[in-house]
Amino acid sequence: MPSSPDVLRRIQGLSIRWKIFLSMMAVAIAVTVGVQQFALREQETIIKDDVKGTGQFIAATLADHIAELLAQSQYLEIREILAGMQQRDRRIVLIAIKDLSTPKKEVVAAIGDADMIAATSDVYDDRIVSYAGTDHYIFFKPIQIRGVAKLLGTVHIGLSLDFMRERLKQTRDSMVAIMLLAVALAAALALVVSNTLLRPLERLSNGILKIAGGQFSHQIDVKSGDEIGTMARMFNRMTENLRILQEVSRILTEQAGPQEVLGAVLERLAKNISGSTGAVVFRGLDGEELVAGNADESSLFFLRKLKQAGYSETGEHPRPLMEPARLCFPFFSEGEITGGVWMVRAPNNPIDEVDERLLSGVSIQLESTLSKLEFQYRSVTDAMTGLYNHRYFQQELVRQMERSQRLSGVFTLVMADVDHFKKINDTYGHQQGDVVLRAVAGAIRKSMRGKVDVPCRYGGEEFGMILPDTTIEGAKIFADRLRVAVEELTFDFNGEAVKCTISIGLATFPDAASDKRLLIEVADRALYTAKESGRNRVKTYKDIS
Amino acid sequence: MYRDHQALLDYLSAGVGEKFDLQLFAGYGDMVRAIREGEIELAWLGPLAYLDAEDALARHPKYKLEPIVKPKRHGNTYYASEIIVRKDSGIDSVGQLAGKRMAFVDTQSTAGYLLAAAHLVQSGIPVNDPILRDRHFVNQYGNVVLSVLFDRYDAGAVFEGATAVFLKGREKDRKAELKVLTQSDSVPYEPIAAVVGGRLTDAQAARIQQLFLALSMDTTYADILKKIQVEGFVVSQAREYEPIRRIVRIVNQIRDEEPDPHAIQP
Numbered sequence: 001m002p003s004s005p006d007v008l009r010r011i012q013g014l015s016i017r018w019k020i021f022l023s024m025m026a027v028a029i030a031v032t033v034g035v036q037q038f039a040l041r042e043q044e045t046i047i048k049d050d051v052k053g054t055g056q057f058i059a060a061t062l063a064d065h066i067a068e069l070l071a072q073s074q075y076l077e078i079r080e081i082l083a084g085m086q087q088r089d090r091r092i093v094l095i096a097i098k099d100l101s102t103p104k105k106e107v108v109a110a111i112g113d114a115d116m117i118a119a120t121s122d123v124y125d126d127r128i129v130s131y132a133g134t135d136h137y138i139f140f141k142p143i144q145i146r147g148v149a150k151l152l153g154t155v156h157i158g159l160s161l162d163f164m165r166e167r168l169k170q171t172r173d174s175m176v177a178i179m180l181l182a183v184a185l186a187a188a189l190a191l192v193v194s195n196t197l198l199r200p201l202e203r204l205s206n207g208i209l210k211i212a213g214g215q216f217s218h219q220i221d222v223k224s225g226d227e228i229g230t231m232a233r234m235f236n237r238m239t240e241n242l243r244i245l246q247e248v249s250r251i252l253t254e255q256a257g258p259q260e261v262l263g264a265v266l267e268r269l270a271k272n273i274s275g276s277t278g279a280v281v282f283r284g285l286d287g288e289e290l291v292a293g294n295a296d297e298s299s300l301f302f303l304r305k306l307k308q309a310g311y312s313e314t315g316e317h318p319r320p321l322m323e324p325a326r327l328c329f330p331f332f333s334e335g336e337i338t339g340g341v342w343m344v345r346a347p348n349n350p351i352d353e354v355d356e357r358l359l360s361g362v363s364i365q366l367e368s369t370l371s372k373l374e375f376q377y378r379s380v381t382d383a384m385t386g387l388y389n390h391r392y393f394q395q396e397l398v399r400q401m402e403r404s405q406r407l408s409g410v411f412t413l414v415m416a417d418v419d420h421f422k423k424i425n426d427t428y429g430h431q432q433g434d435v436v437l438r439a440v441a442g443a444i445r446k447s448m449r450g451k452v453d454v455p456c457r458y459g460g461e462e463f464g465m466i467l468p469d470t471t472i473e474g475a476k477i478f479a480d481r482l483r484v485a486v487e488e489l490t491f492d493f494n495g496e497a498v499k500c501t502i503s504i505g506l507a508t509f510p511d512a513a514s515d516k517r518l519l520i521e522v523a524d525r526a527l528y529t530a531k532e533s534g535r536n537r538v539k540t541y542k543d544i545s
Numbered sequence: 546m547y548r549d550h551q552a553l554l555d556y557l558s559a560g561v562g563e564k565f566d567l568q569l570f571a572g573y574g575d576m577v578r579a580i581r582e583g584e585i586e587l588a589w590l591g592p593l594a595y596l597d598a599e600d601a602l603a604r605h606p607k608y609k610l611e612p613i614v615k616p617k618r619h620g621n622t623y624y625a626s627e628i629i630v631r632k633d634s635g636i637d638s639v640g641q642l643a644g645k646r647m648a649f650v651d652t653q654s655t656a657g658y659l660l661a662a663a664h665l666v667q668s669g670i671p672v673n674d675p676i677l678r679d680r681h682f683v684n685q686y687g688n689v690v691l692s693v694l695f696d697r698y699d700a701g702a703v704f705e706g707a708t709a710v711f712l713k714g715r716e717k718d719r720k721a722e723l724k725v726l727t728q729s730d731s732v733p734y735e736p737i738a739a740v741v742g743g744r745l746t747d748a749q750a751a752r753i754q755q756l757f758l759a760l761s762m763d764t765t766y767a768d769i770l771k772k773i774q775v776e777g778f779v780v781s782q783a784r785e786y787e788p789i790r791r792i793v794r795i796v797n798q799i800r801d802e803e804p805d806p807h808a809i810q811p
Contacts, residue, residue: 073648073683073692102695110715 016198021190028186032179036172043171047164048128051091051137055159056126058085058092059141063155067145070099070108070152078109086111093136094158096121097143100151112158120156128161135161200228207235216243234354241358244272248362252369258283258377261369262292266341269293269362273343273355281331281339281370282307283377290339299328299342306330307337320360324350329363333371341366382457384434385441393456393464397516400454400466404509412475412508414465415523416444416482419501419535421461428493436491436500437461443485447478463502464520472508472540479504479538487536501536503527512541552769557587560756561749573653577601583608586745587753591735592655592789598738599783608743612736613754615781617761619706622779623731626660629693629708630700630726639668639727642676645699648689651682654702655732655789657689658682661702662799663792664729672799676700680799687711694719700726732789736781754780 014022062085066078082095094112098105098121110117116131123129126139136158143153200222207220216239222232251264258281269277270293278293280300291300302321318337321328328342341363345351380392388396400411418424418440425433437457444455444463458464467475483504491498505527513519522541530539547567554565568585570576573594579585580598588610590598595612602610615622628647630636636645642665650657662680666672681698683689689701690711705728712720737757739750760766761777770777 073681073697074685074688075691075695076685076687099695099697102697104696106695107715108691108695114715 016201017190017194020194020197021187024186024190024193025183028182029179032175032182036175036179039175040168040171043168044164047167048137048161051159051161051164052126054089054091055137055139055157056141058089059139059155059157062095062157063141063143064146066097066155067143067152070097070143071145073099075099075108082109082111091159091163092157093160094120094138094156096154096156098154098156100153108153116158117156120158123156129158135165137161196224197228200224200232204228204232204235207232207239211235211239211242216240216246237354238357240272241354241361244268244358245361245365248365252365258290258370258373259292261366261373262290265362265366266293269343269358273345273358274349275325275343275345277341277343277359279339279341279366281374282337283374294344296326296328296342296344298323298326299340299344302328303330303337303340306340320363322356327351327356327359329359331363331367331370333367333374338367338370338374385438385457387441387444387463388454388456390456390459393454393458393466394516396454396456396466397519400468401509401516401519403468409469410471410508410510411466411468412470412472412506413519413523414463414467414475414479414482414504414506415458415520415527416440416463416465416479416502416504417527417531418461418486419503419531421500424498424500428498432491432493433461439489439491440486440500440502443489444482447482447485464523470508472506472511472542475506475508476538476540479506483536483538503530503535504538505530505540506538507541549772552772556760556766556769557753557756561752563749573597580608580610580740581605583740583743586740586743587737588740589735589737591653592732592786593653593659593793595736595738596786596790596793599786605742608740610738611741611750612738612781612783612786613750614757614778615734615736615785616775617777617779618734618775620776621734623733624656625705625731626656626664626702626729627705627707628661628664628700628702628726628728629690629723631693631696631722632724633722634696634699636699636726639665639670642700642726643670643674645676646679646681647676648681648683648692648698648701650686650689650702651684656704656729657686657702659789659792659796660729660732663795664727666795666798668727677799690723691716694723730788730792732792733781733785736786737778 011019011022062081066081069077069081078097082097085095086092092111094116095110096107096112096117097109099108102108107117107121116136119131120129120136120138123138124140126137129136129138139155139157139159141155141157142151143155144151203220203222207218210218218239219236220232222229247268248265251268252261254264262279262281266277266279276294276296278291278295278299280292280295280303281290282288282303283290289300299321306318317332318330320330321342325345325347326342328340330340331338341359343351343355343359345355380388382389397413403409404411418436421433421436424436440463441455441457444465448455448465449467452468454466454468456464456466467478470478483502486500486502489500491500505523505525507513507519507523507526509519512522522544525544526539526541529543530537533539550567554567557565565587568579570579573590574597576585576588576590576594577598580588581601588595588598595610599610602608618624628639628642630642636642647661649661652658658680662677665677670676672678681692683692686703686707687710689698689703690707692698693701694712694716708720708723708725712723739745739753741747741750757778758780760770
């Protein structure tokens, strides 16, 4: 016999299907057994009451009816009456009429078993007597003529309660049939309920396993509108979010600059949110805004205010802007607001928690990636011109030399210097000088081949450019184009139209020099030659005298 | 009743050539009146009623009542009354019945009253003795037997062999508790009488008598007899019933002596 904790543990270990089945069984059986017991007890009470009423009525009526006959010793007539009564009511198993005017108080008319009559002759009230294994209701009534005190005799009537047992048995049988039906129905119901409940749960759990295995594209197919359906839909959206975040993560590793990163991520995000989305990155010292996707003025306003408020003081990540149809997460890096991402919905389709989690996830990824990009950018960039700095120039030169040696290729180093820059500074001030430098840098960027060429600020008003896989002839064409572009620049300094020019020197690796220091020196000498020959010129290492 | 007698009626109708119908009467008085009015041709009536009817038609200008046959039962055509007592009653002679309580059937019962009462008087019991004065009528022979058995009455008047007939079932083993104290004189069974002088001729009456007598001769009529609970019929004569007149006279002394409300019967 297992102990009760054992039973409890076993029950806990059962499947939900069994739990539902067993509990429904238990309820069905308990209810029907309860009803059965109640019904049987009620029926027994009713039958006994009915028998009692009937028996008392029969005894009283009979006593009344035969009083005169008994007084006149008309026993045969009494016997006929008794026989007639027994025929009419089969429950009557005993009637005994005693004539008290006979010396031995003889039973003068009787129906039923003689021994039973003898056994019940000393019953002088109404009671249930068990005889030969059967219950009988025995009724007693004295016989006297109305208005005459003298007792003439007695009536004993016995009604069998066998029929009651029979009826109770019928009831019990019916109840058992009902119980079996109820149990069958409960079983069917348990099956239906467990199926409607468990099938979706099984799908859900299978789905979870697939997703756990990395199949983020798996959608759980649960159509019910109940809690499980809601759970499945939430789960589907969650996996969708995971898929998006996974893709975003991939995009982030593939993309080079902040612009590309933002563009690709927002494009992916836009596919899955029913609304518009956009992002901004604040770059550089002057906080240049790099906006991608759909610009949202409210979000931009929020982010700008945050940036101005200077969150660097607190060091805590700022809280997002959360409105029913707008959500904006700020990017925060090294105590600074570096941008933010937002989504905007139609007012009738408000943003929920799943959207919030998705955007939060995207925001965190973007924030860290952009922060990393910004750090890289800052470490190799000249803050004023946006071109690569001197250090990066040196590193890149080494990389290009190695690459060219490995591939037996060539590249050309371009050194450029703004003509009479000191005079511009002295005449118009340093700020105007900076304007000139930034304009020249802009011209350099425009003249270069996208991601191939490497433009750097070498120092002061001098720029260095590396043109990979470019011979001296090709470089000359580029240098001339750049020289002309700068020559065409016109500055408006206090109403005065100011022009500037640059001188350019070229040295090709490995023809001009196979050593980094020597290569720079050769290019510088070519530049010097250009200056010497009247400025606004392009000279190559071959022109060095 | 109709069903039991139909076979007999059909038999008589076929034998006589005229249709016989059954007519039942609530009491002997009604039957006597019907005879006097000439409404019936054949009457099956008790000995006392026969005597009453005969008296009533004695001076009738037209009709005359003639007994033609009487039934035979248990091999007898005569019957007597028995007086029964309990064996343990200590009563061994009729004389000892004086002052006792006795059960009778009713005032019109031949064996259950008349023969026994007359026997008591003839045996020397005074007509005003309590046994006769307080006559207890219990309606049926069976009640007489049982009430003596149960010792409710000291004695009872019954037909011959009634004890064996009525002590059955619950009381079948108690026959030994009773004994026959005495037996009265015998009288013939009740006659079937023809009302002659009216629609029925003497020849027809003779024919009917033959038909009755023939019933016990032929086994094909066994069913007819069985239904009316008779073994057969024998010829009956008016003088056979004369002794009953004397008995009635004796019994009437009792009635005259002490009017009994129970004695007034329809």
